[in-house]
Amino acid sequence: MAQDYTPVPASKDNMGKPVARYEALQKVTGAKIYAEDLPVPGRPAYAWMVTSGIAKGRITAIDDTEARAIPGVQLIVTHENVGQLGKLETFANGGLAITEVGPLAGPEVHHDGQPVALIVADTFEAAREASYKLAISYAEESPTATFGDAGATEKALGDINPEYEPIRFNDAEAALANSAHTIDAEYRTPIQHHNPIELFSTTAYWEGGRLVLHEPSQYVWGLKHSAADLMQVDADNVRVKSPFVGGAFGSKGAVTHRTALAALAAKRLGRPVKLVAMRDQGFTHSGHRQETRQSVRLGCDANGRLTGYDHRSWEFTARTTPYYNGGLDKCAAMYAFDAVRTDEYVVQGDRNVPTFMRSPAEVPTIYALEAAMNELAAEAGIDPVEFRKINDTRVNPVNGAPYTSRSLNQCLDAVADSFGWTGRDPRPGSMREGDWLIGWGCSMAMYPTQMGPSTARLIVRRNGSALIEVAAHDVGTGCYTIAAQAAGERLGIDPQRIEVRMGDSRLPPGPISGGSISTASVTSAVANACDRIVEELGLSSDASTDERAAAMAGMSEPEIEVLGRWTPPGMGEDALQAMYDGGVRITGGNMDERTMFAFGAEMVEVRVNERTREIRVPRIHGAFAAGHIMNPRTAHSQYLGGLIWGIGSALHEATEIDHKRARYTNDNIAEYLIPVNADIGEVNIVMVPERDDEINVLGVKGIGELANVGTPAAITDAIWHATGTRIRDLPVRLEKLL
């Protein structure tokens, strides 16, 4: 059954060329392309963040005598001497701050690991040593760690966001009561941390009144404006450089305390300051995926047609800042339900604030829906692939808005074919090999297609070369590469002759790298720039690429420059202005008129050792359809990463918490388990061609957050198929099967 593995697949219908990454050479030679590696003027000082040793209470005294005595220590900043910093809004209020609480805002401690001091020294070693010597006394209170702990307070989402409306579509209660088969189950998902391999760092220096920041960022224009607000300078006097990001997954979008602390220290010392949050500090510094509880009731009739669906979710969040993901409206759009009821809640405790993590809403909620779909299919005695096909829909049942395209059934067929699904005996425990119990499971993958405004400056030259400039971001996704491809394809220029500049706030603004919006948004702006070039060249819009190339070669000027702009249909022009002001505007997914999602289907084989209960995933297959694929090479790698993230979510990843002290106990990447090479067996990805002319200029759907959605439901179903045991509490580790 093992298949030949092809790391770089060929193009199929409606796909671009699998060209190598723009920056591939730099990445294999160790070039200085990441923020922390960029040169600075002069010898930097090194900063160390001191973080709180308690989760709740207040600082009663700070004695820095011993810390100051460490040779090389230049500066110690605490709430007592931080001075006045500007205030940032959080996401919920239109800003980018990760928390309502400002850097070193006061003696109050709101969560374990809160930054309480910054020590800056001539060397990293001295700053670190001084951090051990800084004596901080606390008056400690008993904190609330997570669900079920004393002091946890529950609120309905409507109490936090007056615009939130739970779904009441027909009478779900009656529909469930009249069902032939029903499922009523609670699913639990754990705390997870992004843990990009690149640590969270900020390097800051001042050139007169101008602040320069080197910080890995998913939104350099947003960070520029936020830093300006914090430091109370004009945004034009702040520059953020982040040419490439060493992994983000959502953790480098919000503005954390370290930006202002580094900028402040650099100002006071008059020299560059480098601040790196260490791996353990990263666990409390830049958010996480919050733990959730999902309660699902789902019914179908005797023919397997879905009837009622009732889904309630609880997310655990911070007392200070009730960040939440929500997202049950997306679950409600997935199948042809007769009636839907949703309710969403947050539960608050003394924790750091969660943030987006790769498919933030979808990972927990779709896991619950898809697990329930698998359980109900088994209950009804219907093959789970067939069960999904029976309940396919062309519209969002809740509002009737049609899908612009939806290829779930094609994906199910493609993955079933590649995996060999027809060989599956539906009875649990029916397959084994020696000591290994074998199970097969499947699930749907989905992600809303979202977009935001973007600009792109394009310069084309008579000599046949070109330059694209946009402050978009490459977090490993291939954004430079596909921008060059988008322009190359439209203008008949070899992408190799197109220089691309991104990740610098001096460039024209591009969207936040979040919500999988970059490809659709940036290529749409690049396409607009190309159209403007064609106009400048005096060509008609249907001129062939050869004609375009010839016109460029015959230009009277050595080069022409245009600024492309794109705002998603239905978004006002003010959205573009908002981006210029560092704001975030995203549209897509469930709309009033249209429903926009990418789909996939996944199948896994799980082996559980009968004696040790060790769980292995020898093979996983996924088929995905996401409109026009710009580059099958980079797309394949994103799907690959997504599937493996799905395996991690199902079997490995969880941040453990000490209930008494509300402190993460495995805050390192040896004990926070992520898949390693030896955990991964056969991975096979099928790219199903799909065309969507309605969705945006190039017909592109975002794919970075597609493949890790649903995977845990496929794996838990496979574990049930192997063992007969239903585990509804992620991750599934062997102790849960004992």
Added chain:
Amino acid sequence: MSDDHDRFDNFSRRTLMKGGAAGAAMLPMGARAQSMSAGGASATGPSVQRIEVSLDINGQRRDLTIDTRSTLLDVLRHELELTGSKKGCDHGQCGACTVHVDGQRTLSCLTLAAQAEGTKVVTIEGLSDEDNLHPMQRAFVENDAFQCGYCTPGQIMSGVACITEGHAGSDAEIREYMSGNLCRCAAYPNIVAAVKQARTEMGG
């Protein structure tokens, strides 16, 4: 392995997980650094000690005065502007800082810089020159064996060693011996493909 190598912490996350004993190998170096220090710091007082070292990095001799506590990784990154080696954890857990010390893959975050004296250190910057990539670097490009690229220098240095150690015999063996290098982008199958391709070219 010659006696010289005993001074190095040639262990990976895997050997750490296999047994705690390997962790003890780190300790003796502290004693060496102390004995070489000119400083008169007392046991309780401020403990900065500077030390003169002469390192052989990528075939170049580098004479430096460093803090005795400096790791090889921090000296590469902070003093020598060789930022290709990455810090992903500073604790020997991720492999992003992997370099070659006398041809052996070594976690530079767990190696005091002073320990590297008298050895040949090769970093990603010294593996090849721009016009003439190492087969492993070429294989990483051709197999798209990365996304963000942050783990990549460490993966490439480990990949080369995996082959020279003779641990690239099968897919399963490559997976096992590349498991000390975490890739959060999860390019693992492409990394295995790259190591296989390079193995053929390197004659491993």
